[in-house]
Amino acid sequence: MTTSNASLKRWVDDVARLTQPASIHWCNGSDAENTALIEAMLKSGDLIKLNQDTHPNCYLHRSHPSDVARVEHLTFVCTRNKEDAGPNNHWMDPTEAHRKIDGLFAGAMRGRTMYVIPYCMGPIDSPFARCGVEITDSPYVVVNMRLMTRMGDAALTRIEREDKYVKGLHSIGDLDPDRRFIMHFPEELTIKSVGSGYGGNALLGKKCHALRIASWQAREEGWLAEHMLLMGLQSPEGRTHYVAAAFPSACGKTNLAMLVPPASMPGWKIWTLGDDISWLHVDEQGQLRAINPESGYFGVVPGTNRKTNCNAYDMIQRDTIFTNVALTADNQPWWEGLENGTPVLDWQGKPYTPGNGPAAHPNSRFTVSAKQNPIYSTLADAPEGVPISAILFGGRRREVAPLVYEARDWAHGVLVGAGMASETTAAAVGQMGVVRRDSMAMKPFAGYNFADYWSHWLKLGSGANASKLPKIFHVNWFRQDRNGRFMWPGFGENLRVLRWITDRCEGKVPAIETPIGLLPRKQDLDISGLDMDPSTLETLLSIDAGAWRQEVDAISKYLDEYGSRVPSQLREELKGVAKRLEAANAA
Numbered sequence: 329m330t331t332s333n334a335s336l337k338r339w340v341d342d343v344a345r346l347t348q349p350a351s352i353h354w355c356n357g358s359d360a361e362n363t364a365l366i367e368a369m370l371k372s373g374d375l376i377k378l379n380q381d382t383h384p385n386c387y388l389h390r391s392h393p394s395d396v397a398r399v400e401h402l403t404f405v406c407t408r409n410k411e412d413a414g415p416n417n418h419w420m421d422p423t424e425a426h427r428k429i430d431g432l433f434a435g436a437m438r439g440r441t442m443y444v445i446p447y448c449m450g451p452i453d454s455p456f457a458r459c460g461v462e463i464t465d466s467p468y469v470v471v472n473m474r475l476m477t478r479m480g481d482a483a484l485t486r487i488e489r490e491d492k493y494v495k496g497l498h499s500i501g502d503l504d505p506d507r508r509f510i511m512h513f514p515e516e517l518t519i520k521s522v523g524s525g526y527g528g529n530a531l532l533g534k535k536c537h538a539l540r541i542a543s544w545q546a547r548e549e550g551w552l553a554e555h556m557l558l559m560g561l562q563s564p565e566g567r568t569h570y571v572a573a574a575f576p577s578a579c580g581k582t583n584l585a586m587l588v589p590p591a592s593m594p595g596w597k598i599w600t601l602g603d604d605i606s607w608l609h610v611d612e613q614g615q616l617r618a619i620n621p622e623s624g625y626f627g628v629v630p631g632t633n634r635k636t637n638c639n640a641y642d643m644i645q646r647d648t649i650f651t652n653v654a655l656t657a658d659n660q661p662w663w664e665g666l667e668n669g670t671p672v673l674d675w676q677g678k679p680y681t682p683g684n685g686p687a688a689h690p691n692s693r694f695t696v697s698a699k700q701n702p703i704y705s706t707l708a709d710a711p712e713g714v715p716i717s718a719i720l721f722g723g724r725r726r727e728v729a730p731l732v733y734e735a736r737d738w739a740h741g742v743l744v745g746a747g748m749a750s751e752t753t754a755a756a757v758g759q760m761g762v763v764r765r766d767s768m769a770m771k772p773f774a775g776y777n778f779a780d781y782w783s784h785w786l787k788l789g790s791g792a793n794a795s796k797l798p799k800i801f802h803v804n805w806f807r808q809d810r811n812g813r814f815m816w817p818g819f820g821e822n823l824r825v826l827r828w829i830t831d832r833c834e835g836k837v838p839a840i841e842t843p844i845g846l847l848p849r850k851q852d853l854d855i856s857g858l859d860m861d862p863s864t865l866e867t868l869l870s871i872d873a874g875a876w877r878q879e880v881d882a883i884s885k886y887l888d889e890y891g892s893r894v895p896s897q898l899r900e901e902l903k904g905v906a907k908r909l910e911a912a913n914a915a
C-alpha cells in the first residue's frame with residue numbers, strides 16, 4: 329500500500345532515505361495486521377504472553393530500565409524565536425535541532441521495518457479532530473497507537489482529503505539516554521523523537537501532538553488543547569453535567585473519570601469520555617464544548633484494585649497491553665496495591681525480593697481501548713463534543729490547598745489554574761514528591777510560552793458569551809495529616825465533592841466567600857457514612873492565611889519568571905487575592 333497524497337509520499341520516501349529501513353509497512357489498522365504484529369513481538373521477545381485463562385489477549389512489555397517515563401529534560405520546543413517557546417520549555421534553534429536529531433536518525437532503522445501510521449485525534453468525522461502520521465520502527469508503538477488513536481485507512485482517507493497533518497518521526501534508536509531527544513517544531517507541525525520507546529515519548533499522537541503541537545494550533549485557531557479528563561455526572565434526577573478536569577500526571581485523572589459512586593450516593597451515574605486530554609471549543613452559541621482526541625487509555629497501573637476503582641480493574645482483565653508490571657508464578661500481571669497474588673518476577677524480569685524496591689515500576693502502565701471501560705460514554709464519539717458545566721484544576725498538595733474551592737469568575741479561575749502547584753510523580757524521570765508550579769497541569773505539555781497561554785485563556789473568556797462560561801474550581805484529594813496519611817478517602821468518595829460542584833453549577837447552594845475563592849458550607853458537603861471526624865473536614869475546608877500569603881508570594885515570583893509577557897489582568901487577579909488576605913488579617 330501507499331498513498332495518493334504526493335507530499336505524504338515524498339516525506340515517507342525522504343525518511344526512508346535517511347533512516348534506511350529494511351522494509352516499509354503502511355498500517356491499515358486491521359485486526360489481521362494487529363494479530364500479525366503481536367505474533368512477531370511474541371517471537372522477538374518484545375511482548376510476553378500473560379496467563380490467557382485469567383487475562384485473555386493480555387501481554388506484557390518490558391521497556392529498557394533507563395526508559396520508563398517521560399524525559400522532560402530531553403524534550404524541546406524548537407521555535408524560530410526562543411521567546412515563543414517560553415521559560416516553561418527547553419528550547420533549541422530549529423535548524424540546529426533538525427541537524428542534531430537527523431544525525432541520530434541517519435541509518436537508525438537499518439535491518440528494521442519502518443511503519444507508517446496514519447491516525448486521527450478525535451472522532452473521524454469531527455470538525456474538531458486533527459490528523460497526523462507517525463513513522464516509527466517500533467511495532468510496540470503501532471499496537472499502542474491502534475488502541476490510543478483512530479488509526480489506519482479511515483484516517484489516511486481524511487489526511488489525503490485535507491492535505492494537512494502533523495508529521496511525527498520516531499525511532500527507538502539505540503535506547504541510549506545520551507542519544508534521546510523529543511523535539512517539537514510547532515511552526516512546521518513536525519515532531520521528531522529518538523531513543524525512547526516509552527509511551528509519552530513514543531506514542532506521538534498523545535503528548536507530542538494532542539498537547540504540545542495542538543496547544544500551538546489551538547492558540548492560532550482560538551481553542552484549547554488541555555491535559556484534562558472529560559466525564560459526565562448524571563444525578564438521580566437524571567440531569568447530566570459534563571466536567572473537564574486538569575490534574576498533573578499521576579494525580580488522579582483516570583481514576584476520577586472512571587469513578588464508581590459510593591454506596592451512600594445511590595442513583596448517581598458516571599460516564600467517562602476521556603481520561604487524559606480534552607480539546608475545547610466555544611461553539612456558535614457561546615457554549616464551551618469538548619472532545620477527547622484519544623480512543624484509549626494509557627493509564628497508571630499501581631494502586632488499581634477492586635476497591636479503589638472497580639471499573640478500571642475490570643477493564644484491564646482482557647485485551648490489554650501492560651508495560652513494566654511484575655509477574656506472579658502463573659504469569660498473571662501484578663502490581664503494588666493489587667491486593668491479591670504474589671509477585672515472583674519484578675518489572676525487569678528479575679526474581680522479586682521484598683525490600684529491593686517495588687515489584688512493578690511505579691510508572692507501570694496499561695494500554696486499553698476506551699470502549700472496554702464499563703462506563704464508556706458513546707458521546708465520546710460525538711463529532712460536536714459535549715457542553716462543559718465546570719472546569720476543575722487540582723494537584724497533589726499535602727498542605728495549603730483545601731479540598732475544594734470555587735473561583736470567583738473566569739479570570740480568577742485562570743489565575744487559580746496558572747498558579748496551581750503539585751508534587752512531582754513517577755510519570756517523568758526526576759525527583760519525586762517535590763512541589764512545583766504546574767500551570768493548568770500543562771508544565772510539561774504547553775507547546776508555547778506560558779505567558780501567552782495565560783493570555784489565550786483570558787481572551788477565550790472575555791468575549792460576548794461570558795455568561796455561558798463554565799465555573800472553575802480547584803480540588804485537592806491529597807491533603808495529609810501529621811502522620812503522612814491522606815485525610816480525604818478519595819476515589820469514589822470524590823463524588824461527594826463533585827456533587828457540591830454540580831450543586832453550585834445549578835445555583836442550588838450558597839458558598840462562603842474567602843480571600844482565595846468560594847468554599848462549601850460544612851453542611852453542604854455530605855460526609856455521612858465516612859469514617860471521618862468533623863474536625864478533619866474542618867481542616868480540609870480551612871484556609872491558613874499565613875500559608876496563603878506565602879503561596880501568593882510564590883505565585884508572584886513565578887509570574888515574574890515570565891517577565892513582561894505576563895498579562896496584566898493575571899497580576900491584577902493576584903493582587904486581588906493578596907488584598908483580600910490583608911483585609912481578612914486586619915479584621
Ligand SMILES: Nc1nc2c(ncn2[C@@H]2O[C@H](COP(=O)(O)OP(=O)(O)OP(=O)(O)O)[C@@H](O)[C@H]2O)c(=O)[nH]1
Pocket residue numbers: 575576577578579580581582583584603604626627628629630631632636755805806814817818819822
Ligand atoms: N489518595 C488518592 N490517590 C488517588 C486518587 N485518585 C488516584 N489516585 C492514585 O494516583 C495515581 C495516579 O492516578 P491516575 O488516575 O492514574 O492519574 P492520571 O492523572 O490519570 O495520570 P497520567 O496518566 O499520568 O496523566 C494512582 O496510583 C492512583 O491510585 C484519590 O482520589 N486519592
Ligand SMILES: O=C([O-])CC(=O)C(=O)O
Pocket residue numbers: 397398526527528529534535576577578604626755756
Ligand atoms: O504520557 C505519558 O507517558 C502518560 C501520561 O499521561 C502523563 O505522563 O501525563
Ligand SMILES: [Mn+2]
Pocket residue numbers: 555576577578604
Ligand atoms: Mn497525562
